[in-house]
Amino acid sequence: MDVLELARTQFAVTGSLHFLFVVLTLGLAPLVAIMHTRWAISGRPVQEGMTRFWGQIYVINYALGIVTGLVMEFQFGLAWSGLAHYAGDVFGAPLAVETLVAFFLESTFLGLWIFGWGRLPKWAHVACIWAVTLTAYASAFFIMVANSFLQNPAGSVVSGGRMALTDVGALLTNKALIFAFPHVLGAGLFTGGMVLVGASAYQLRRRTEELEFFTRSMRMGVYTATIGIFVTLGFGYAQFGGVPEGKFDGDGAAALPLALMMEAGHLLALVVLLGMLPLVGVLHRWRWTHPILMAMTPLPFIVSIMGWVAREVGRQPWMIWERLTVADAMSPGLTSGMVTASLIAFTAVLGLLAVVDYVLIARAVKRGPREPALGAAPADEPRSPALSY
């Protein structure tokens, strides 16, 4: 591989790893916020259990979202400095807003939520997880603004060999953005819903004692997955109006994942609409369905990555559509040795951590809702009723 292919591989590997965790974050955040709100209203132990159990899975998953995201942010400067040089005045703005406002607040409020158990007033604690959800969605929005600018450089002109921002409204209403953003959010909800369904199916299959807990979780998962898959499909089709002509013509590397994503999306929609939704009332009892539901859990992740491969590979050879090629966007002076070393290091470290993270999530699911670490009282001080609101 030459240096360009190596740099592209590095971005593809780290970007795919990042999104595997981000897509579940986007889906689980609102679900955990809803669970926490219900708990705050009803005060019922099953709602507390759901908040802590699914909240714990959410935060274990979040860890990898952060560390892969760090590599993404710095990679622009390491390997693609030509992009900032040519279009930083436009592309940099949404990235700056994402990191400065959205992620800054998201991380701060997440810290308050994770460590605020037993310390924050009830409704302030609930407000934290809603703030995390809102800022996570805002983060996704500004990342999609930046990505959509690469797909369709709206709101800017080329002057003096560089791009300049002329119309921020056009940047924020980019035709490559307005349907792609809800498409991503729908995929997140679908993924979050299917994880609830798959994990609940595992526990129900094992004849868990926590029947109400996992019956509720499965039902919530089915409804969420239903909403998610239809938002994803609807906005998926709506996007085609904004795709430049010829983007997916004759390019197997982009057209194949696109076709697979669409076929898989249709099949999953059929399974949800004709199978899971009508059977939502009995699904928890029909144990023969549980292995099938468990086996379906990885599918939303795989399909999401295919969607990104189609969108990003389809843009080639352009970094910015018809403005800047990826070859010109690469940092001048970048050598194969530099990229090879960092590619191996990032892939090995992040790949291993990703595997560890999934093992930890699987163990948390297997362990079930008894005493998750999230919100647990310290060993020498049993959880008193006064603290557990």
Added chain:
Amino acid sequence: MEVIWFVFFAVLLAGYFALEGFDLGVGLLLPVLGRTRETRDRMVAAVAPYVLANEVWLVAVAGTLFGVYPLLEGEVLFGLYPLVVAMLLSWILRDAGLWFRRRLDGTAWRGFWDAGIAFGSLGLSFGWGMALYAAATGFESPPVHPLGVLLGVVVTLLFALHGWTFLAWRTPGEFGGTRSGRALLGTGLVAAIPALGVLAGAMPYLLGHSAPPATLNVLSVMVLPFAPIMLGAQVWVWRTFRPGKDAFRFPSFF
């Protein structure tokens, strides 16, 4: 407008050193003060509620670099390629250590991730010294320069001091000392001195290489209204996790 954004950038970078400085400092002290698993748990628990709110300042620094100084972003990061990669790996290792250390119970598991926190903190602290030296020389010096290494040692020691002061403030008496909030503020300022020095030297250059007014205006409209909320959220963290006897007895997820 350029001046406002320079101040914003300077506050973020200096704030990162003053805040994340004590997280890294506690990480550095983990093998020194944390001889037993229980003391290590207490040290991490003392710092845990602040980490997410602190490390994000550097994420914001990088975002500002991209948005406000797009021409420098590639120059700075690419100019320090091996160092930035090593620092990123250190940061990842430190974070993974914090998130993973209490997820399983075995001694080897805990020991491995505690070592990850210590080495990650060391790599990041040391790397900052070398990066600041390189920045001060306009990225002309070789990546490993004796003065850079010296500054790496200095930054590492400053962070360790700041980390110790933090422990003495949040868990009074627990680790051999008691310090006031004012003392913590003092070591925070000291920890930020290397960054402030480089920022002062780079000020004319940064002001001359800001993004054009159109971009800065958009950024100002979209970011500055949120600055009070960002500040408020940070203050809320500090108010919620005040020092006291319960500082490390409350559940720590990390």
